[in-house]
Amino acid sequence: MARIAIAGAGVAGRLMAWRLAHAGHSVSVFDPADGPCPPPPAHTGGGSPGGRSGAAGFSAAGMLSPIAELDHADARIARLGWRSLPRWQAIGAALGGAEPLVRTQGSLLLAHGSDRGAAARVLARIAAVPEAPAPEPLDAAQQRALEPALAPGLLAWHLPGEGQVLPGELLQALAEQAPGVRWHWGTAICSVDPGRLRDSHGREHRCELAVDTRGLGARPQVALRGVRGELVWLHAPGVPLARPLRLLHPRHRVYLVPRPGGRIVVGASEIESEDTSAPSLRSTVELLSAAHSLVPELAEARIERLDSHLRPARTDHLPFVHHESGLLRLNGLFRHGWLIAPALVQDALAAAGLENPHDTATA
Structure with missing residues (x-):
């Protein structure tokens, strides 16, 4: 069992947390959103001016x-x-x-x-x-x-x-049905490096594997x-x-x-x-x-x-997976997050040695 910390609770982050939790790993997820539910629509009193806060996946057509x-x-x-x-x-x-x-x-x-x-x-x-x-x-x-x-x-x-x-219902269900995952809402992660996450208050969160699925929040560590x-x-x-x-x-x-x-x-x-x-x-x-x-x-x-x-x-509109000892990054999903997330998460976990790349199991 590995101690894994995930920065970002969008489509990829929640799906990865759900899979890892069901595989028996110790998983913590950090995200600046207030909680797992969809943010209120911007034009009825919530979100950033004209847009919405929280994961972009909530606003996608799916x-x-x-x-x-x-x-x-x-x-x-x-x-x-x-x-x-x-x-x-x-x-x-x-x-x-x-x-x-x-x-x-x-x-x-x-x-x-x-x-x-x-x-x-x-x-x-x-x-x-x-x-x-x-x-x-x-x-x-x-x-x-x-x-x-x-x-x-x-x-x-x-x-x-x-x-x-x-999208909204699926994102909520992934968070609610990920057994044992520790969700750290209202916690913005500023940097993700091998074996550690650092939040906006300067606190370090140590782990065996740091996973970065922050989307645009990964800048400037990732060119996006x-x-x-x-x-x-x-x-x-x-x-x-x-x-x-x-x-x-x-x-x-x-x-x-x-x-x-x-x-x-x-x-x-x-x-x-x-x-x-x-x-x-x-x-x-x-x-x-x-x-x-x-x-x-x-x-x-x-x-x-x-x-x-x-x-x-990214400039080529293609997603990327980067793995090195203690660090896994998954980003650049562009407009295809819901479309490609399960296969991309499988590839990322396989790169980190946490899943069999030839596993034909569909979940």
Whole structure:
């Protein structure tokens, strides 16, 4: 049994703590957030101005779309995502809950007829990855059968096996069901070095393995930049939507993700800025106009809240794992944190000798 201290309680940090605790290790987690629950929305009295405090994973849409991500992401991201899908299913089953935390009903790629060329380029990128399942083209009747609220006349492809997680609920469940983990909330870690963490009060926390999953909090020890993302939460009771939708468009990256309670999350802008103020009028209008063009019934949906958050990214937009004696770093998950976390955590623990790299267990 090893004494392990983890800095950062985002997706990677909580998932790593959960796995290590179930493997019998002594685990402590340090994070500046007030507690394990989602922070209050910025526009109802909490968070930083215009954005949200706490893990960026709380503000994410939670899409598990390795095939669809080939639209813009490296094939290595898709492979990590494909490895992660069965692991998420096993994790969701192990955590339980009233609502399924992980759903894999597939997703849809959609395009307007005028954007046929943009769709063809994305489909060619997908076809260039041999292990990626081929998107299944859908005619109008098949579209109506899967998603009756879709606008008529769309080009559509079904991506079997893809899905989504419920981010807030899953983050809470990972914290609540990690046996014996000591959670040090309200504790900001300023530096992570082999065998020790140092907090903002100058206190040292010694351990056998120091793990750094702080995201942007790892600067300046890790070279990272923040990339701004924006989401719009809609309340649309009565609008049927069973699976994530992604619009293929030459200018916009837009997805719609259903949530319990008649809610739909619309994203995702990607802006080279570390501004955490409220989403701009332009990006909000673009996101909502694109969403309305796919699902006309959203015309009467109510805007429940706007979110902005920063994703930790390296120059190549790829994650990295660094291991040396007494130290493990995992960072740079960018916009793919939920998609790739299980496979990346497995690779990190294998690098540290805490997990069999050839283990096929899905949880």
